[in-house]
Amino acid sequence: APILIWLRRDLRLADHPALAAAAAEGPVVLAFCLDEQGGRPFGGASRWWLHQSLAQLGGVTLALGRSEQEIPRLALACGARAVYWNQSADPVLRTVEDRVQAALTVPCRIFPGDTLFAPGSVRSKSGGQFQVFTAFWRAALALPPPARPLPAPAALHVAPCPGLELNALGLMPKLEWWRSMASAWRPGEAGATTLLGAFLDGPVQAYHRQRDRPDHDATSRLSPHLAFGEISPRQIWHAAQAVPPDDGVRTFLKELGWREFSRHLLANHPTLPQVPLRREFAAFPWRDDPAALRQWQMGRTGYPIVDAGMRQLWATGWMHNRVRMVVASFLIKDLLIPWQAGEEWFWDTLVDADSASNAASWQWVAGSGADAAPFFRIFNPVTQGEKFDPDGSYVRNWVPELAHLSTAVIHQPWKLGRVPGYPPPMIDHAAARTRALAAFKGLRGAP
Numbered sequence: 001a002p003i004l005i006w007l008r009r010d011l012r013l014a015d016h017p018a019l020a021a022a023a024a025e026g027p028v029v030l031a032f033c034l035d036e037q038g039g040r041p042f043g044g045a046s047r048w049w050l051h052q053s054l055a056q057l058g059g060v061t062l063a064l065g066r067s068e069q070e071i072p073r074l075a076l077a078c079g080a081r082a083v084y085w086n087q088s089a090d091p092v093l094r095t096v097e098d099r100v101q102a103a104l105t106v107p108c109r110i111f112p113g114d115t116l117f118a119p120g121s122v123r124s125k126s127g128g129q130f131q132v133f134t135a136f137w138r139a140a141l142a143l144p145p146p147a148r149p150l151p152a153p154a155a156l157h158v159a160p161c162p163g164l165e166l167n168a169l170g171l172m173p174k175l176e177w178w179r180s181m182a183s184a185w186r187p188g189e190a191g192a193t194t195l196l197g198a199f200l201d202g203p204v205q206a207y208h209r210q211r212d213r214p215d216h217d218a219t220s221r222l223s224p225h226l227a228f229g230e231i232s233p234r235q236i237w238h239a240a241q242a243v244p245p246d247d248g249v250r251t252f253l254k255e256l257g258w259r260e261f262s263r264h265l266l267a268n269h270p271t272l273p274q275v276p277l278r279r280e281f282a283a284f285p286w287r288d289d290p291a292a293l294r295q296w297q298m299g300r301t302g303y304p305i306v307d308a309g310m311r312q313l314w315a316t317g318w319m320h321n322r323v324r325m326v327v328a329s330f331l332i333k334d335l336l337i338p339w340q341a342g343e344e345w346f347w348d349t350l351v352d353a354d355s356a357s358n359a360a361s362w363q364w365v366a367g368s369g370a371d372a373a374p375f376f377r378i379f380n381p382v383t384q385g386e387k388f389d390p391d392g393s394y395v396r397n398w399v400p401e402l403a404h405l406s407t408a409v410i411h412q413p414w415k416l417g418r419v420p421g422y423p424p425p426m427i428d429h430a431a432a433r434t435r436a437l438a439a440f441k442g443l444r445g446a447p
Ligand code: FAD
Pocket: 211, 219, 220, 221, 222, 223, 224, 226, 227, 252, 255, 256, 257, 258, 259, 260, 262, 319, 320, 321, 322, 324, 325, 328, 346, 350, 352, 353, 354, 355, 357, 358, 359, 361, 362, 365
């Protein structure tokens, strides 16, 4: 009888602890269920990615279901003698695991999930959890290094199992907005491995100097592959060890450290995607302004770097990290729109949408998170553009209405008066900054 593997955000065959253990024992059934009740449904861009990724997965037939409640049923239907899975770092999804476990009529085995260091294992000398990233990462690096990744099973005997057709999950959008995404990405394990190899072969060496430049192709773009577990952080970690350990490699691994830190935070704070970690932010005087939110979402704020980022996101499902910080600061601080609204938009439009990294990053920009940037650090969208996109090529690429402008004015097109087709700034940044600081002061004075 086969062992049923309950796949989740671990859509790969290599370094998959549950699959490796089961395949060593005999035939397996690979099962995936779309929703985990109580967990957050996938956003639109993620659904597109997920469809591609499931279609690719090792070229094997999957047993598909609509919700995790079908796992016990699928186990029965294919005569499985056990169910194995890798544990999620998200406490909400862990409660889903508990429910599945309770409903199973066959034994289960749960394996370590997709972090370099198990949540809870990185602790201060007094045994506490870290609230500051640098201390967290220093302590993590002092632990024994993550175990070497497991190879993909040498022989995989996949047993047949009834289930839905992939198309029946209805993941592909009706409108063909995904075409521009399809040309930007190659979802699946093979695409992830190729991308990692190409990155470690060259760009990683300049990563520490170039990673803040959205106009350069300087980062790995592994985030959606990591989000769907098409590659594991252990695989990345160990592949990076084979490269001479220079500042580029160290900085790159440190960014993986932020991913870890977010997961450890979420494990400790299950409401991280909704509730500010710093309680005083619950009383912040946010504005309810659906029209302004829409302008931001559509990349029509009148600030070129913000609009370029929002349009890159819309077209490709991804945005450069520096620009994510700039657009998030603009929404929260210039527009005083709650960070949760931005988090939700990112959740729907990012192909790398991830409840830990997304929530922790939004809270970081808002100043309400652990080790967050202080609220009074308000990005100036003009100087950010001039500094990180100095010749304007990122803006020209994503905002075609501005493509003809000279570098001198590309980040402040209003200097030319009205540019046809492009909106004037929706708000004066200097005035918005003063307003945000006043709101923040009031907050600190609040009881
Ligand atoms: P690289 O620079 O090549 O970094 C390698 C890997 O390290 C990334 O793939 C990612 O897994 C991890 N990483 C890098 N930076 C961070 C970070 N600041 N926090 C956590 N992990 C990081 N990342 C997501 O994966 N999912 C999200 O939903 C997400 N939402 C974000 C929202 C905001 C407002 C901000 C400011 C950042 C967000 N990030 C998120 C973090 C970061 O922007 C992306 O991980 C990064 O841009 C992905 O590109 P890359 O793979 O080329 O990164």
